[in-house]
Structures are given as C-alpha cells and as structure tokens.
Amino acid sequence: MMHAQEQFYEIIKKDIRFIDFIQEHALDGLIVVNKNSFWINPKLYQTLGYKNNDTCLKPADLLIIKDNQLSFDFTDLKNQNIADCNYSFKHKNGNTITLFTKIKTVTNETGDLVAFFIGLNQENNIQSYSSEALIKEQQLQLKKQKLFLEKCNLAAKIGYWEVDLASQSLYWSDMTKVIHEAAIDYEPKIAAALNLYKEGESRDLITLSFHSITTKGTPFDHELQITTLQGNDRWVQSIGQAEFKDGACVRIYGTFQDITAKKESRLALIQEKEKLQSIIQATNAGTWEWNIQTGETQHSELWANIIGYTLDEIAPIDTEKWISLIHPDDIERSNKNMKACFEKQTEFYRSEYRIKHKDGSWIWVLDKGKIISWTDDDEPLMMFGTHVDISDNKKAALQLTETLNKIQGILDASTKVSIIETDLNGTITTFNKGAQNLLGYSKKEVLNKQTPFLFHQKDELLARRQAIFDEFGENVDTFKILTYESNRGNYDTREWTYVKKNGLQFPVQLTITPVKTNKITTGYLGIAVDISNLKNAEKEIKSLLDVTKDQNSRLKNFAHIVSHNLRSHSGNIAMMLDLLEYENPDLKENEFIKYLDQASANLKETIEHLNQVVLMNNSINENLQDLNLYDYWKKALKNLTVVTAQSNVAISCEIDPYITIKGIPAYLESILLNFITNGIKYRSEERQSYIKASCSIEDRYVVLHIEDNGIGIDMQKNRTKLFGMYKTFTNNPEARGIGLFITKNQVEALGGKIKVESELNKGTTFKIYLKK
C-alpha cells in the first residue's frame, strides 16, 4: 500500500485534472488521505503557522473540536457524505482560522475509491477578490503550481508533454528534453517525436495509441523504447490523457519517464534467473535464494530432499537454521568463501561442506552461489545458489585414492611378478621390483632406453612372428610381434622364455594388455610370472601320471587274471573234487578230501571277493541310473527272508518311497545286503534287536540312515580299521572283514561316502551318502 504522499504524486502524474483541483481549491493547503495514511502538504502547515518540518501533527489535531463532524479518517470520509463548507482550524498562535474545505474523491482504473483530496482555501481568497483580480491571482497561482509541478517532476525525473491539436504544436518539459537528450532550446515536432520511438513494436504501439487517443480519447500508459537524439536506446514510460471539447479532441498531455535502468535491471534479472534455472534443471541441484539485507530465504523442494526432508518439514530456513545444519568443522570455511564473494573478491561463492541429513548422517554438498543484485550502497542484496549432493563423488574420490595406493603397493610388493609397462613403440616406462629381481636388470638400465626384446629369447620371437604369418598372413616386425594378439582385442597370455642379464633362462607366463586412455591405446602392460616351479611340477605330474597309467593297466591285467584264470583253476579243482566224491562216495569220509573241499571253497570265496574289489574301479564310468531306494531295500529284505526270520531282528523302514538315488543296481543291492547282514550278524544277544532304516536330504545327497542296537564298535580303537580289507574286530565266526571294505568302495564308486556313529554295546548308525 502506497503512502498518501506517494499516491498523491502518482495521481497527479497520471491525471492532470487533479492539478486543476489543487489550483482551484487547495491554495492554502491540501490533505491527502488514503486507506492507511495521510499527507499534509507544506502549504497547510504554513497557513496554520507551523514550519514545514513540524510533521508530527495529525490532521485531526488541526481541527477546532466543536467542528469535529469532519473526520480525516478514510472510512469516515467514505461513509459520511460531507458537504463542502467552512471548518475551523487551529492556528499555532491559538487563533481560529476558517478554511473552506472541498473534498475530492480519487478512484483507480476499476473505479475503486483509493484516496481523498481535501483542498483548503481561506474564504476571502475566493470571495473578497474582484473577478479581474481573481483571474490575475489565479494566473499567478497557476504559474506557481506549474512551477511546483515542474519541480516535483524534476525530482522524480518525470517529464511532461502536451500536444495542442489545433495548432499541431508539441510542448516538451525540460525533463522530457533531457530524457530525449535534446538541447534545452530544442523545439519538438509531433511527427519527428513519434519517429524517435524505436521502429517496430514501440513505434507501432505509440502510433496506434496516438491515433486512438485523438479519436476516442483512450488514455495510454506504455513502457516503450526510444532512440534519443544522440542515438542512444532508452526505455521510457509514456502516459497520455486527452482533453475533449465539443466532442473533439483539442489537447493531449501526459508524462514521460526514463525507466531504462529499472527496465534493464529487470530484464537482466529475468535473464539471469532463466539462465540459472536451465542450468539447475540440468544438474539436478537444489536451489536457494537469499535476500541478504532482510534475511529472507527461499529454498527449492530438491534442496530439502537432498538432506532427507520435504520443504514443508524444514521451512522456514533462516540463516541460523542453515548454520545449525552445517558440520561445525566446515562453517568457518564456508563463511570465508561467502565473505570473499560479498567483498567482490570472487564472482562466485563456492564451498564444499557437510550438512546434516534428517537421519543424522552427514551429506557432502557442493554449494555454489552468485550475488545477483546489489543495493545502491553496493551492499549485496539478492543471492542465488545451488546445492548438489556430492557424497558419492567424495566417496569415489576417497576410494580412488585408496585404490591408487593399493596399486602402488601391489606394484612394489610383487617381487616375484614382473610388471613392465611400455609406450606404443615398446620403450619401457615402468619396470617394477619383481622385474628387477627376476631379470637382474636395474631400473636405470632399462627405463626409457630398452624394449622387452632385451630379455626375450630371439628364437621364440622369430617363431611367434612365423606363427602370426601362418595364421593371419601378416608380416609383423619388432615390438608388434608381442602386441599383435592383444591389439586384436584378445587377452594374450602365453609362455615365453626370459633371458636374465647373466644369461640364465627361465620360463614365464606373460599376459600383455593394451593400456587405454579414452579408448585409445597409449601403451602396453606386460605381466610375467616365473613358472619354473610350475613347469617342474608339470613334468613331475606327467611322470606320475605315466606311472599311474602303467599301474592301472597292470591292475586291469590282474583283474582279468583274477576274474578268469584264477577262477577257472579254482572251478576246475572244485569240479574235480565234486566228481571224485561222486564216483567214490567213501572218499567223503577221508580227512584229506574234507580239508581239500574246505580249501577249495575258501579259495573260491577269496577269489570272489578279490574280483569284486578289482572290478569296482573299472566300472566307475558306467552310466549311473536313478534307482528307487525303497524298492531296493524291500528287495534286499526279501533276499534275506530266511536269515532275518532265524535271527529274530525287528527290521523297520521309514524310507521315503518316492526317493531315488544315482547308482548301479548290482552295487546298491550289494550295499544294502551288506549293511542288513552286518546288522544281523553283530546283533546283541542281550536285548531285542532292531534295525531301522530312514533317509534324509543333505545338499546333493540322499542320506540313508541304518541304525541298529547291536554290539557296537569301539570307534576309538577301530576307526581306521573299520573299512580296511580283511579287518575284523569281533570274534564272530561269520566275520570275514571284507564286507565293509567292498561296501565302502562301492559307495565311493557311486560318488558317495559313509559316516559311522557307534558306541560299544549300544549300537551303530551308518549314514550312507548317495548322490541324488
């Protein structure tokens, strides 16, 4: 809301008719009242005997109380229809002065009441003059008022102009001339004056407005561009009013103000803001605006989001709050940067600091700002800035430093690995400790002097060159022999022989990779590992493999001898004995024959076992089938019906009837038979015996649990013997010491394993792991 005095100037600037009112009715004083203020002009103070600067008085103080039906309150003035009449005012010296009071209402464009002009005249001013004298007096007053107005306008840098349409003459006030950069004695012409408006938008608008004001009386108020008589471009505010007489326009008049500075700074501001806005949009940054003089701030939603808030949550953000969010160690640095900017040492404020996130953690932000306007005293006024979360960058920077240190560490620490970097031509640029150790050259000897050819075996290089030619039909020379493969985009790892400074040779495995900067190869990195030990080990393994192969084939022969020849002989002995006894029945009683029979039977059994053991390893490669564990268990029990019935052992089965394992039927049968017969064989006579079978899944295995409450095994003593061949540790006459040995081998041949838990005189649980 404007102050009444300001409003007064506005009004008379816009509408010259109020000047007439003042000339006529406010010769001895003027009070302007608007909605929230008032203004008493210096003349009224003078009339009432006050000095100009006695401005602490209110209009009501000036009135004689008995006449207080007049109020200078805006609302009262609005509500009471006060007639123009005499009122009594207090003179400073105590006298009463009667002033004729005339009230004029002022409305704005939309017709709203905005102010009252209260004009005050001493009665005799009007009535005691003769008409001639009155005219003279009026002319004098008019001149005075005009002068006064000119002065006002000069102070406000407002020019005045007037067109007399009858004479087609144009009048410019001095200020108008100044604005146009015209000489004081310059005589303006209408057409020429219109042409001073900048061609295009400005001139078109003024021409159009000039036309409509003269024809229709439409007032105008435009911000336009002119080119002064000195050729400079300026922004002006031009306001025009028309005066009509008998339906025809006789006079146009108005004000003229230079608004270049205002306009340009406004345009510049808009431009600056737009520029910043677009930058900000591109950088995903939070923004802030700060009126340094008032402390008012404005932050964007994103600014708040960066530290975990919504803008509503954290607003308002004044300077104190902002400082409270900054990490204490960073405030000083930030303030220093800000100060430098205030003192115009730097154009931009820039600071990296930590700011507290809603969750309590610290966020690294990059805060950048620029002062976009200054006060007339050259103090910073408006500042505008952005906030970017740079936590990730900071972290990455830290990590990078760490990684670089690590790499350097690796380079230095690799005393057994040669790391050599070269430029494009092969000249060595890095030669680490490992290279020095392995090759015997010092850094000094090779760096920037030698290529890796120094320590490569020449024959190998030639052979490689030939190989490249054979494969790709390309003739490569010098360093390209080494880099050819890696340049084709492949990892090039191959074995080479290095020659030490002292002439000794050793095999290495060398990997060559191109070093790239921005996708352009700038050099090569060769990492070589001494593989002497590896080579020796390889040789050893090879000879071991030969031995194993040899032994394996002997084993196969042995297997054949066992499975065929030994069996044939033992079979023949058995057959001969059989026949002999058949033909000579009395020999059955012969002790020798009896023992021969027994020996023959033992031999047959031994061969049987031996055969199983030998065959086992030969059939690993057979395809494994899916076998239903439950079915095989039932089948094994069926085969053992007689034995189980005699032994009185309770056999229960909780095997999942749908579960299958990978196996060979004969093996699975044999394995199950073995465990069941073992359980029966080693039952305890002291209690009701049982065997329980169940299964579970463990990783890629089906685990078959076979639990008994038999005599148990002393695991402490017998763990190592348990699965050995021909090991028995009971006095059971049926123990042969072959069953578990074969079973274990069969389970292992199927890719499984066996675990045992046992306690003497309590029982044994076998866990047989078979592949799913």
Add this chain to the structure above:
Amino acid sequence: MKKIDIACIIDDDPIFVFGTKRIMQLANFCESFLVFHNGKEAYDKLKAIIINKEKLPDIILLDLNMPIWDGWQFLDEFIKIPNKNPITIYIITSSVDPADVEKAKSYDLVSNYIVKPITMEGLKNMLAE
C-alpha cells in the same frame, strides 16, 4: 527229462572238458559228444556239418576265453550260417565280468550264462529248462 542226442563242448581247458564230460555221462545227459578246443575249429566243423546236412548238436556249451577264435568270434560267425534246426547255446565261463553277462544277452541264440564250475545240480537245471 528230455534226453539230448549230441552235446557240443567248445573249450580249450582239458580239465574242464574232462570233468564236464564225466558229469554229463554220470547224469546220463546225452548220447554223444562233440568237443572242439577253440572257436575257429568249432566253427569250421559245425559249418561243414550244416552244409553236409549231417546231424547237428542239440546243445552247445561255449567257453569265452579261448585261443585263435574266442567265444564271441565264434558266435558272431556262427549266427551268420543259415540254419533251420534249433540249437541251444549256453555260455559257460569263468568270467563274472558284468560286461560279458550283458553282451551275452544281446545274442538271441544264447539261452543262458553259466559261471564255472559246472555241477551236477547245474546240469540238472539246464535239462529242466
């Protein structure tokens, strides 16, 4: 029990041949024997018998491991000779190699796979089939 006319034994082991013949005689298994000591000899003779349309054996006991031609070679060649008379072939061997057992099953002519030694009981079972 059906009496067999001629039983043929193809085996290089004289002890086995002796023993088997004795057991067969004792069991009154057949009228007469044909004995060959390797696959090749057996093939040649049996082929001549077929060509001359003489009397073929009713049953052949075939060993696998023999010199010159082994039992498999004999089988491979013998099945190629066109012959309308049914002959029952038993493989009688010391081999318990599962691969041999599987292979024997692939020949239609082979009725059974018997692991040595042969016994009176085994022979009786054979006749019962």
